[in-house]
Amino acid sequence: MTDEKMDETKKKTKKTAECCGFPVSIFFIVVNEFCERFSYYGMRAVLVLYFRYFLLWDDDLATSIYHAFVALCYLTPIMGAIIADSWLGKFKTIIYLSVVYAVGQVVMAVSTIHDITDTDRDGTPNNFTLHIALSMLGLILIALGTGGIKPCVAAFGGDQFQEHQSRQLNTFFSVFYLCINGGSLLSTLITPVLRAQECGIHTQQQCYPLAFGVPAALMVVSLVVFISGSGMYVKTDPEGNIIWAVCKCIGFAIKNRFRHRSSAHPKREHWMDWANEKYDKLLIAQVKMVLKVLFLYIPLPMFWTLFDQKGSRWTLQATTMSGDFRAFILQPDQMQTVNPILILTMVPIMDRIIFPLIKKCGLDFSPLKRMTVGMLFAAMAFVCAALVQIEIDKTLPDFPSSSESQLKVVNMFNSSLNVTISHKDTLLIDSLESSAGYVTLDHQEITVSLNSSGITKNFSLIAGGRQTLIIPSDPSVMYLKEDIKSKPREGRNAVRFVNGWTAVLNITNLESNLEPTVISNYSLVAQGTRKFVLSNGAQSCEFSQTFGFGSSYTFLIPSTLFSTDCKSIKAVEDIQPNSVHMALQIPQYFLITTGEVLFSVTGLQFSYSQAPKNMKSVLQAGWLCTNAVGNIIVLIVAELGKLPKQWAEYLLFASLLVAVSVIFSVMAYFYTYIDPAEVEAQIRSELGFEPEEEKKKETLEMEDKDKDQQNEQEVKQTKI
Numbered sequence: 001m002t003d004e005k006m007d008e009t010k011k012k013t014k015k016t017a018e019c020c021g022f023p024v025s026i027f028f029i030v031v032n033e034f035c036e037r038f039s040y041y042g043m044r045a046v047l048v049l050y051f052r053y054f055l056l057w058d059d060d061l062a063t064s065i066y067h068a069f070v071a072l073c074y075l076t077p078i079m080g081a082i083i084a085d086s087w088l089g090k091f092k093t094i095i096y097l098s099v100v101y102a103v104g105q106v107v108m109a110v111s112t113i114h115d116i117t118d119t120d121r122d123g124t125p126n127n128f129t130l131h132i133a134l135s136m137l138g139l140i141l142i143a144l145g146t147g148g149i150k151p152c153v154a155a156f157g158g159d160q161f162q163e164h165q166s167r168q169l170n171t172f173f174s175v176f177y178l179c180i181n182g183g184s185l186l187s188t189l190i191t192p193v194l195r196a197q198e199c200g201i202h203t204q205q206q207c208y209p210l211a212f213g214v215p216a217a218l219m220v221v222s223l224v225v226f227i228s229g230s231g232m233y234v235k236t237d238p239e240g241n242i243i244w245a246v247c248k249c250i251g252f253a254i255k256n257r258f259r260h261r262s263s264a265h266p267k268r269e270h271w272m273d274w275a276n277e278k279y280d281k282l283l284i285a286q287v288k289m290v291l292k293v294l295f296l297y298i299p300l301p302m303f304w305t306l307f308d309q310k311g312s313r314w315t316l317q318a319t320t321m322s323g324d325f326r327a328f329i330l331q332p333d334q335m336q337t338v339n340p341i342l343i344l345t346m347v348p349i350m351d352r353i354i355f356p357l358i359k360k361c362g363l364d365f366s367p368l369k370r371m372t373v374g375m376l377f378a379a380m381a382f383v384c385a386a387l388v389q390i391e392i393d394k395t396l397p398d399f400p401s402s403s404e405s406q407l408k409v410v411n412m413f414n415s416s417l418n419v420t421i422s423h424k425d426t427l428l429i430d431s432l433e434s435s436a437g438y439v440t441l442d443h444q445e446i447t448v449s450l451n452s453s454g455i456t457k458n459f460s461l462i463a464g465g466r467q468t469l470i471i472p473s474d475p476s477v478m479y480l481k482e483d484i485k486s487k488p489r490e491g492r493n494a495v496r497f498v499n500g501w502t503a504v505l506n507i508t509n510l511e512s513n514l515e516p517t518v519i520s521n522y523s524l525v526a527q528g529t530r531k532f533v534l535s536n537g538a539q540s541c542e543f544s545q546t547f548g549f550g551s552s553y554t555f556l557i558p559s560t561l562f563s564t565d566c567k568s569i570k571a572v573e574d575i576q577p578n579s580v581h582m583a584l585q586i587p588q589y590f591l592i593t594t595g596e597v598l599f600s601v602t603g604l605q606f607s608y609s610q611a612p613k614n615m616k617s618v619l620q621a622g623w624l625c626t627n628a629v630g631n632i633i634v635l636i637v638a639e640l641g642k643l644p645k646q647w648a649e650y651l652l653f654a655s656l657l658v659a660v661s662v663i664f665s666v667m668a669y670f671y672t673y674i675d676p677a678e679v680e681a682q683i684r685s686e687l688g689f690e691p692e693e694e695k696k697k698e699t700l701e702m703e704d705k706d707k708d709q710q711n712e713q714e715v716k717q718t719k720i
């Protein structure tokens with residue numbers, strides 16, 4: 001026997017150090033997972049904003065690239081599993097791919113430094129191509145790394161347990177999940193705060209380098225922690241190119257079945273038995289086990305399709321709600337942290353109280369039943385989301401349809417005006433006032449007549465748009481300005497000013513000085529009381545306004561501005577602030593998280609326990625792939641399924657998941673749980689093999705004897 005083989009045998013029989021019944025090496029693995037998930041979720045938390053506000057992509061492109069990246073992160077586990085199971089083993093795969101991951105995070109952080117291409121020092125990069133290229137390279141490396149190590153880390157953790165530690169193994173998967181969510185919670189809270197800081201060499205900008213740099217540092221820490229535990233791990237070696245062997249075995253079975261399709265050939269118990277002619281019974285049995293589980297996975301992506309929308313659709317829903325919790329203000333994207341917070345509390349409650357209680361009541365709550373119930377919880381979460389959406393819709397403005405136009409009129413003239421639109425609607429508007437709300441018109445070509453002065457003017461409105469007609473102090477130069485026709489993003493407030501004063505004004509928060517009679521572009525301001533200082537160089541005054549979430553205002557500045565110390569400024573509300581409270585999202589978060597605990601934590605354990613020893617990472621990868629497919633479904637639905645009402649889309653998803661969970665429960669009913677080790681041992685004994693370890697020990701002893709005999713012979717020969 002070679003030294004290598006002897007080492008391997010020793011490794012497999014190695015006794016690991018234990019603490020409270022757990023292998024000590026587990027400590028390094030869970031800390032590693034905590035840091036890695038911090039790195040991943042921290043980066044993900046600010047990614048869409050980076051696309052939107054640094055690379056200046058539009059909403060659709062930013063969302064699509066974001067979901068494509070998430071999908072890629074869950075597709076690469078297949079590659080990681082192949083490398084681990086057939087080439088490097090889990091330990092080395094985790095180390096090498098973590099290096100790729102850390103490099104990716106560093107490249108990503110570098111790509112966010114605007115100063116590297118800001119040659120004219122105006123605060124915006126001058127070479128977007130370089131930033132885009134670097135960030136795409138960074139994201140690809142991150143996806144390779146995070147996805148590649150994902151199936152290996154959980155399976156590697158599982159490998160650390162001996163047979164007598166099966167109870168601890170289940171606890172390990174729960175603790176593992178807690179670490180994932182601990183990392184995710186902290187990073188989702190911290191990185192948005194880091195982003196909000198200002199930094200830069202030449203100009204101060206939102207600090208994306210810090211927001212991406214900290215996750216990069218955590219990834220390096222994760223790698224160092226993992227390497228530190230090196231001496232303690234049980235490292236099982238790869239067992240050859242198992243995936244290729246499985247594919248060949250399946251291919252042969254199909255080919256052989258096809259060749260013997262005539263009724264003359266007796267049927268076999270399982271179609272994989274058609275591989276009997278060429279492949280050994282053990283491999284065929286292992287393939288059957290894996291296929292049985294993979295078949296069960298087919299309906300699972302639908303769960304992830306719903307689950308992953310908490311990062312997109314639900315966050316957008318939160319932007320139309322009020323985040324004022326009195327003691328603190330919650331931003332729409334921070335609402336996502338409710339999920340990891342609930343996970344951290346619910347996993348222990350489920351593990352310690354609910355599951356033991358169910359068991360005590362004599363109820364059978366097997367893993368597949370848990371997963372089915374988990375799906376139903378997720379469906380209920382979407383029903384809740386639909387109900388909340390209906391409440392929100394009641395408070396949303398009626399934005400125009402694509403064939404309609406909406407018009408508001410602002411009177412900056414020094415007396416009341418009768419404004420007639422297209423000889424039909426007549427509006428009486430006082431000086432420094434606006435019409436009450438928007439007039440909706442089903443045509444775009446309009447005539448506006450100011451009855452007292454006899455001025456008449458034709459305008460062409462934007463179809464599907466909202467506009468304001470400004471009548472300045474000289475009504476003959478009245479003009480149109482386009483208004484926003486959706487809620488301002490991220491729960492902020494859109495404000496603009498109409499300058500009715502006689503000269504140019506400088507207003508804080510506005511990009512440039514405001515000419516007389518002109519209306520400014522929108523500026524976005526956050527919730528709270530905001531102060532605006534207006535000055536003309538010689539005089540200045542300030543006024544304050546308290547904003548909620550998602551409102552839009554036009555402030556009318558009168559000619560008496562400085563004589564009234566800004567008090568005569570008139571606020572016109574174009575879009576009312578959000579009035580439905582974000583707390584209403586808590587029930588849907590609670591339901592989806594309960595679903596996640598039942599579905600995801602159980603699925604992770606199930607994938608590990610039902611896989612043959614040499615195919616554990618393969619099944620972990622298969623499990624993660626269901627997540628990738630779920631994200632791809634989100635992408636497709638976002639592109640194709642444009643339902644007119646958001647609540648209807650939520651209900652559609654809920655119904656689809658209920659239908660899928662019924663199918664899954666039928667499939668689960670026919671699934672028989674197995675102990676892969678037992679099945680393998682049974683087949684080995686049927687084939688006349690002895691148990692693996694015994695056999696190896698015997699081989700070792702026999703080889704030792706052989707060596708002794710050889711030595712004796714050599715000695716004899718030398719004597720002769």
Ligand SMILES: N[C@@H](CC(=O)O)C(=O)NCC(=O)O
Nearest residue numbers: 041180181184185339340343
């Ligand atoms: N609950 C999620 C984390 C989050 O969305 O913040 C989770 O546990 N995901 C599993 C994972 O492996 O990241």
